Amino acid sequence: MNIIVCIKQVPDTTDVKIDPKTGTLIRDGVPSIVNPDDKHAVEEALRLKEKFGGKVTALCMGPPQADDALREVSAMGVDDLILLSDRAFAGADTWATSYALGMAIGKIEYDLVICGREAIDGDTAQIGPQLAGCLDIPQITYVKNVEMGDGKILCERALEDGYEKIEASLPALITVISDLNKPRYPSVGGIVEAYREKEVKVWNAEFIGADQELLGLKGSPTEVRKTFAPEPKGDGEILQGSTDEMAKQLVTKLVDKNILR
Amino acid sequence: MEFGLNKEQEMMRNTIREFALNEIEPIAAEIDENATFPVDTVKKLGELGFMGMTVAKEYGGAGMDDVSYAIAVEEISRVCASHGVTVSVNNSLVCWPINKYGTEEQKQKYLIPLARGQKLGCFGLTEPNAGTDASGQATIAEKKGDKWVINGSKIFITNGANADVAVIFAMTDKSKGTRGISAFIIENTFPGFSLGTIEKKMGIRGSCTAELVFENMEVPEENMLGKEGRGFGIAMSTLDGGRIGIAAQALGIAQAAMDASVQYAKEREQFRKPLAKFQAIQWFLADMATEIDAARMLVYKAAFDKWQKKPYTVSAAMAKLFASDICMNATRNAIQIHGGYGYIKDYAVERFYRDAKITEIYEGTSEVQKMVISGALLK
Ligand SMILES: Cc1cc2nc3c(=O)[nH]c(=O)nc-3n(C[C@H](O)[C@H](O)[C@H](O)COP(=O)(O)OP(=O)(O)OC[C@H]3O[C@@H](n4cnc5c(N)ncnc54)[C@H](O)[C@@H]3O)c2cc1C
Ligand SMILES: Cc1cc2nc3c(=O)[nH]c(=O)nc-3n(C[C@H](O)[C@H](O)[C@H](O)COP(=O)(O)OP(=O)(O)OC[C@H]3O[C@@H](n4cnc5c(N)ncnc54)[C@H](O)[C@@H]3O)c2cc1C
Numbered sequence: 326m327n328i329i330v331c332i333k334q335v336p337d338t339t340d341v342k343i344d345p346k347t348g349t350l351i352r353d354g355v356p357s358i359v360n361p362d363d364k365h366a367v368e369e370a371l372r373l374k375e376k377f378g379g380k381v382t383a384l385c386m387g388p389p390q391a392d393d394a395l396r397e398v399s400a401m402g403v404d405d406l407i408l409l410s411d412r413a414f415a416g417a418d419t420w421a422t423s424y425a426l427g428m429a430i431g432k433i434e435y436d437l438v439i440c441g442r443e444a445i446d447g448d449t450a451q452i453g454p455q456l457a458g459c460l461d462i463p464q465i466t467y468v469k470n471v472e473m474g475d476g477k478i479l480c481e482r483a484l485e486d487g488y489e490k491i492e493a494s495l496p497a498l499i500t501v502i503s504d505l506n507k508p509r510y511p512s513v514g515g516i517v518e519a520y521r522e523k524e525v526k527v528w529n530a531e532f533i534g535a536d537q538e539l540l541g542l543k544g545s546p547t548e549v550r551k552t553f554a555p556e557p558k559g560d561g562e563i564l565q566g567s568t569d570e571m572a573k574q575l576v577t578k579l580v581d582k583n584i585l586r
Numbered sequence: 587m588e589f590g591l592n593k594e595q596e597m598m599r600n601t602i603r604e605f606a607l608n609e610i611e612p613i614a615a616e617i618d619e620n621a622t623f624p625v626d627t628v629k630k631l632g633e634l635g636f637m638g639m640t641v642a643k644e645y646g647g648a649g650m651d652d653v654s655y656a657i658a659v660e661e662i663s664r665v666c667a668s669h670g671v672t673v674s675v676n677n678s679l680v681c682w683p684i685n686k687y688g689t690e691e692q693k694q695k696y697l698i699p700l701a702r703g704q705k706l707g708c709f710g711l712t713e714p715n716a717g718t719d720a721s722g723q724a725t726i727a728e729k730k731g732d733k734w735v736i737n738g739s740k741i742f743i744t745n746g747a748n749a750d751v752a753v754i755f756a757m758t759d760k761s762k763g764t765r766g767i768s769a770f771i772i773e774n775t776f777p778g779f780s781l782g783t784i785e786k787k788m789g790i791r792g793s794c795t796a797e798l799v800f801e802n803m804e805v806p807e808e809n810m811l812g813k814e815g816r817g818f819g820i821a822m823s824t825l826d827g828g829r830i831g832i833a834a835q836a837l838g839i840a841q842a843a844m845d846a847s848v849q850y851a852k853e854r855e856q857f858r859k860p861l862a863k864f865q866a867i868q869w870f871l872a873d874m875a876t877e878i879d880a881a882r883m884l885v886y887k888a889a890f891d892k893w894q895k896k897p898y899t900v901s902a903a904m905a906k907l908f909a910s911d912i913c914m915n916a917t918r919n920a921i922q923i924h925g926g927y928g929y930i931k932d933y934a935v936e937r938f939y940r941d942a943k944i945t946e947i948y949e950g951t952s953e954v955q956k957m958v959i960s961g962a963l964l965k
Contacts, residue, residue: 513635513648
């Protein structure tokens with residue numbers, strides 16, 4: 326069982342601030358972390374490896390600093406580390422990112438690709454599905470439980486009001502949510518190994534055989550017109566009176582706003 | 587000169603910080619209140635490699651550096667000083683001397699499971715009449731055939747009731763004074779071993795402090811640690827390293843007291859202003875921050891000296907002396923900033939204050955640290 330986990334290095338948005346003038350993230354001094362969903366992806370890959378044997382490879386597209394993200398998942402137990410890094414990838418939207426990841430994965434033998442559901446900075450949740458498209462393999466998104474056997478994967482796919490059970494043949498791609506498992510902590514020995522013994526392979530655009538026209542800004546169909554921080558919502562209104570009166574006021578207001586008819 | 591951590595140390599700190607917040611902090615108040623030893627979290631810390639951090643990989647450790655170890659004890663103690671001392675004792679007072687003085691067989695048999703956290707260790711030096719003056723050992727070991735037969739008792743032993751293995755000290759030749767003291771590795775299953783009093787304490791109540799009783803306890807001769815008559819030196823050199831762990835514990839408690847104070851000072855309002863707006867409170871915080879930073883430099887410096895194989899007896903003594911002292915200041919003033927609420931158990935600073943005091947006492951009182959420091963100056 327060879328598993329590829331796609332991990333993204335993201336700013337720790339729990340304490341990220343937005344520059345009110347430019348509308349962009351202030352990244353200075355904000356620590357970088359492994360995207361939280363991706364740690365669940367790593368955990369599941371490690372559990373499947375513990376059960377079925379094989380190898381777990383982490384793949385990350387990003388600048389040279391993303392090396393740290395790969396070493397962190399190495400300390401959790403990931404075997405092989407690949408950093409996709411090249412100026413040609415800069416400015417990629419999700420489409421160009423998926424293409425690059427797909428070309429890199431094409432160079433590796435695999436049975437399963439695991440992505441996080443979404444990245445906490447980009448927030449699109451598009452990479453997983455697009456990547457499955459690029460690789461032309463079945464996909465199961467929002468996975469909250471995984472079973473495997475007979476060259477098949479059987480997942481519970483979370484919905485707002487329940488879940489679906491979906492089976493797919495391997496190779497396949499799944500995107501996972503945090504309910505799936507509790508990621509393990511890196512071990513002290515793993516940390517030592519990650520920095521003293523492990524190698525992060527750096528792959529560039531040429532190595533993965535990517536078409537330059539489809540990479541980075543050039544390969545990105547999305548055009549960013551404007552970024553802005555949403556206006557603060559303003560104060561809420563607190564209704565007064567007895568429960569009955571407040572309920573009546575509420576209904577009137579909802580009807581006025583065309584929310585109720 | 588470089589003050590930053592390296593990448594490895596940084597990842598280690600992030601990891602233990604996250605573990606401490608998620609796994610230890612939620613039970614810290616409860617194990618203090620009920621005086622229960624946290625078996626599960628200690629086991630998890632062991633599985634992650636925190637019980638034998640600096641031991642080489644071939645002996646079950648992680649081969650980490652001593653600064654990382656100090657940071658780990660600091661971060662753990664920042665949420666729970668009881669966990670902090672449990673980890674410190676196993677690393678510094680048990681794994682270290684076995685690694686340093688043990689035979690290959692002793693390392694295979696004892697060090698590997700201790701460093702992996704599969705077994706827990708304790709260190710038995712103190713006796714009712716041998717505290718600061720550890721040379722006054724009344725525990726006697728007599729050679730009978732291929733065994734040592736040991737009689738006596740050890741008091742105030744951290745991890746005592748939960749430990750599988752202990753490094754202990756006993757007189758093998760009373761006529762020779764400190765040169766008649768030898769070290770032994772014992773197991774809690776040896777015939778003649780039993781537990782005595784379990785102490786009820788003011789602080790670090792989640793750490794177990796117990797009496798070890800030896801009544802004709804039979805110890806195989808191969809369990810002597812180091813050479814016969816060298817036990818006192820082994821004890822003293824072991825405590826040198828242990829003091830870095832306790833200094834880191836004090837540092838962690840002090841940091842926790844400051845963190846809580848900063849938060850409280852921003853939230854609590856009196857005279858229609860947050861406390862943080864009063865200069866008296868600001869000055870408390872400024873002093874805390876300065877003292878904590880100074881302590882951190884001493885603690886990391888001592889750990890660095892040990893890591894770099896430089897002499898560290900004095901730097902460790904200074905680190906412990908200073909860090910424990912400023913820990914008392916920080917926790918006392920943290921309560922002052924919290925006012926009456928700080929005296930109530932709902933606020934963690936109440937626990938920090940009780941936990942702080944022990945750092946001035948064990949592994950050599952503050953007076954002993956001054957003797958060590960001045961002794962080096964005046965020799
Ligand atoms: C119009 C546009 C322009 C952009 N321009 C830039 C730019 O100039 N510079 C820039 O740095 N970013 C840029 N981005 C952001 C970048 O395209 C996205 O961050 C990236 O495509 C991933 O999308 P996401 O963050 O929404 O991930 P999601 O789709 O939410 O992520 C889902 C999962 O996909 C995997 N994944 C996502 N990204 C990666 C990755 N890089 N490596 C490995 N696995 C991954 C992870 O498993 C993750 O959990 C731009 C995005 C857009 C929409
Ligand atoms: C919670 C706890 C855990 C402990 N864990 C361990 C453990 O794991 N293993 C272990 O072996 N021991 C342990 N101890 C014992 C601890 O190390 C001793 O309590 C400490 O060394 C002091 O010894 P004492 O209590 O006998 O005090 P005493 O030696 O009686 O000292 C009393 C006071 O006199 C001062 N004093 C003594 N001699 C001098 C002098 N020459 N000059 C100036 N002042 C002096 C001391 O500094 C102190 O202030 C622990 C103690 C406690 C409370």
